[in-house]
Amino acid sequence: FLKGKTALVTGSTSGIGLAIAYALAGAGADLVITGIGEPDEMEDARRSLADRHRVKAICLNVDLITREGTHAMVEAARDAFGHVDILVNNAGMQHVAPVDEFPPERWDQIIALNLTAAFDACRLCIPMMKARGWGRIINTASAHSTTASPFKAAYVSAKHGLAGLTKTIALELAQHNITANCISPGYVWTPLVENQIPDTMKARGLSREAVINDVLLSGQPTKKFSQPEDIAALAVFLCRDEAQNMTGSNIAVDGGWTAQ
Numbered sequence: 589f590l591k592g593k594t595a596l597v598t599g600s601t602s603g604i605g606l607a608i609a610y611a612l613a614g615a616g617a618d619l620v621i622t623g624i625g626e627p628d629e630m631e632d633a634r635r636s637l638a639d640r641h642r643v644k645a646i647c648l649n650v651d652l653i654t655r656e657g658t659h660a661m662v663e664a665a666r667d668a669f670g671h672v673d674i675l676v677n678n679a680g681m682q683h684v685a686p687v688d689e690f691p692p693e694r695w696d697q698i699i700a701l702n703l704t705a706a707f708d709a710c711r712l713c714i715p716m717m718k719a720r721g722w723g724r725i726i727n728t729a730s731a732h733s734t735t736a737s738p739f740k741a742a743y744v745s746a747k748h749g750l751a752g753l754t755k756t757i758a759l760e761l762a763q764h765n766i767t768a769n770c771i772s773p774g775y776v777w778t779p780l781v782e783n784q785i786p787d788t789m790k791a792r793g794l795s796r797e798a799v800i801n802d803v804l805l806s807g808q809p810t811k812k813f814s815q816p817e818d819i820a821a822l823a824v825f826l827c828r829d830e831a832q833n834m835t836g837s838n839i840a841v842d843g844g845w846t847a848q
């Protein structure tokens with residue numbers, strides 16, 4: 589049902605973004621995938637996605653911490669396809685430190701990637717959506733867009749900001765057939781999360797099971813991770829006609845974390 593549409597998914601060479609890219613391609617959309625990585629690996633990701641779903645796909649190696657990077661990304665998408673109909677702002681990074689020891693340059697990078705890049709990508713893509721009379725903006729926020737945890741000042745601030753940006757855009761575009769929503773995951777089983785386990789085991793002297801249940805999933809009542817495909821299925825739903833009146837929502841997929 590997305591044939592003829594182009595989706596731009598930031599941070600889509602791994603984890604949640606990659607799953608969203610696959611799911612949108614599975615629904616027929618042409619894809620712009622982006623990330624930071626080895627050119628060969630990124631080309632492999634592009635080729636397998638295009639081959640598996642028989643869609644057109646390009647892959648961009650762009651650093652979205654810089655405003656030039658975001659600008660270049662949207663320009664390349666426009667050059668390749670002429671339009672962006674679905675924008676998924678998903679790229680994100682984290683840094684964990686007490687606020688009085690938080691490196692200011694890490695603060696700047698996290699705000700730049702998790703919030704400013706989304707603002708710029710929306711700003712540059714919305715005119716293309718307006719011109720075609722249809723659009724979907726989906727922002728990967730987090731449980732940390734509505735609640736906080738200690739030592740994550742920049743991430744929590746950026747994700748709260750992203751939720752506010754999404755609501756504002758939804759109101760501005762309410763009569764343009766363009767929706768804007770956040771998906772807010774709790775813990776999702778991605779390489780990012782899996783790679784934290786050995787260090788946490790060492791740092792806290794805990795077993796793998798204890799790290800998973802008592803540290804990572806301590807705030808998630810279901811005691812289960814979401815899978816990237818769970819998030820991707822919701823992103824696809826938000827592109828359907830049945831979601832035409834869902835806008836400005838912040839949809840939690842967090843095992844009950846923020847219900848507490």
Ligand code: NAD
Pocket residue numbers: 598599600601602603604605622623624625650651652653678679680681701728729730731772773774775776777778779780781
């Ligand atoms: P991931 O580390 O697997 O993927 C991150 C992607 O972002 C990669 O494609 C990477 O190349 C790209 N990226 C990183 N730095 C970049 C930069 N400077 N410029 C451009 N691209 C860059 O991460 P993930 O776990 O799939 O997370 C994706 C999004 O979901 C993030 O916004 C994250 O905050 C959010 N999220 C993740 C979880 C989780 O448990 N994994 C939970 C809540 C929210």
